[in-house]
Amino acid sequence: MTAARIFAAVDASGAIRFVGDVPGGSACGCFCAVCGSPLVARKGDINVWHFAHEAQQERVECLVGAMNLLRRVAADYLRSLPRLVLPKYRRDVSRVLQTRRASETVEWDAQPVAVDWLEAGAQDAPIARLKLDTDAFADLSVEISDSPPVLRYPPADNHIGSIVFWSTVPVDSDLRKEIYARQHVHRWGRMVWLHQPDSYGLIADAQARLDAAGLAEERQLAEQARRDRERLERWHAENSKRPPPPAPARTEQLHLPPWARHKKANRPFFGFRFSGYGAWVLFEMEDGRAAIRQLDGKDRWFDLVKAPGAVFDSGLDVLVVPSFTIGQSILRGPLEATRISSDFADILQLR
Structure with a gap:
């Protein structure tokens, strides 16, 4: 939480006084740490205990001044410790490579051998x-x-x-008395490193390793690209000298029945076998429509033809439907086996 009221002031001697450590009203003789105006200690039963200016000229800067007094309490707590113990310093070092982001974490221990205490001034000082x-x-x-x-x-x-x-802001009850504020700082305060000089060169070494890994990866990728380019050039050189392959003879067309020769080029036959309905073939025709043909010679057209637009073409001896999708919907049933092939001989094996 963030304190929204003045919880601490200074007395005539400059000592820090918390609102719970002084009598109520103006008898405490306390002053605002920022503007120097007299303060009144308000210690009622309903509102949070706090100091207020006698002239009621409450300003944001005065609230900040109270927080600065809390920093002085924390500084006094640190001065009272027999020795300062610092955590290990950790630093993440990273480099963006071409294929990934590489990183290392370095750490080392550094402890104070001498402390030169300064006056607690501004918040960032x-x-x-x-x-x-x-x-x-x-x-x-x-x-x-x-x-x-x-x-x-x-x-x-x-x-x-x-x-x-660093310490979190105490709750209102811990801001009543200085001893409560000290206890909060003692319990929740901890040291946080923001920066430390690279005295041992560990950061520089880690960065050098990552840079070397980046250069090695760049060289490896460049070599791989060169090999791929050479293979492609050889392939073009070899194939440019070869005569084009002869067009495949359409021997299959000679053996197809008349109705199957209307299949669109480079499209497969779709063969089906249904329980109780025999074997069937479905293929796309040259005009974009689809054709269905029964393979076992038993006419069962009227059992399967249910889609609108399906017409039996007696000249082609096939059932013609508007699209391949409609042909698939017609041939939906208890499927036992399906074979897809551009070889008509494989389709005939379904019979």
């Missing part, structure tokens, strides 16, 4: 400069928000690391 055992330096800052910190821009100085002590 560091509270300490850390000297790491990697001979590098890193700035430590505090962030109180409901979203984890991320590195939104490249670091201004690539030689200085950046680490954030």
Whole structure:
């Protein structure tokens, strides 16, 4: 959650005072950390406890100032620790190759050997400069928000690391007293690395490996393309010297019955055998219509012809239907065997 009220102020000595740690009303002698105006502690039974300006000139900047006081509480908590323990630094290194995206994750441990504490100023200002055992330096800052910190821009100085002590915003009940706020920071606060100098050269090594893999893949793809191009050129050279193959003799046409010679060229025969209805053949005709013929010599046209537009052509001795799809719908039934072939001899085996 995000605090929407002023929950902390400063007293005449500059010390942080939470609304639950002071008496109600104006007796606390508290002032706004931003504008310096006197504040009144409102501690009723209905609304959330909070400070309000005596002149009621509530401003957004004053709410931000209260959150900055909470950062000071977190900074004081960090100062009270006997030593700062930092998590391992992890960094994903990637390179887009021609066929995939390659990546590596590198990590190393870096701990502070010296801490130079600074005054907690603006929200983004560091509270300490850390000297790491990697001979590098890193700035430590505090962030109180409901979203984890991320590195939104490249670091201004690539030689200085950046680490954030991050905690979620306490609920209203944990903002009443300073001890509650400290307990929340202690429980939920954690260190988050944003950037660290590549002191050991691990990032550079990983990037070099990925670059080498990219170059190797580019060379491999280029070599494969060259071999494919040479094979294609050889194929064209060999086939340009060969005479064109002779047209196949249409011997099949000589052996087809008259009705089957009306099949459209380069179209197959479709053979069917039905239980109780014998063997049938379906094919597309030269004019785009379809023809159905019974193969076993037993006329059963009137049992199957149910589609509109189906006409028996006595001259061709076939049943002609408007389209191949209609022919298939006519020959729908208890199918026992189906054979599809451009060889009429295979169709005849269905008889």
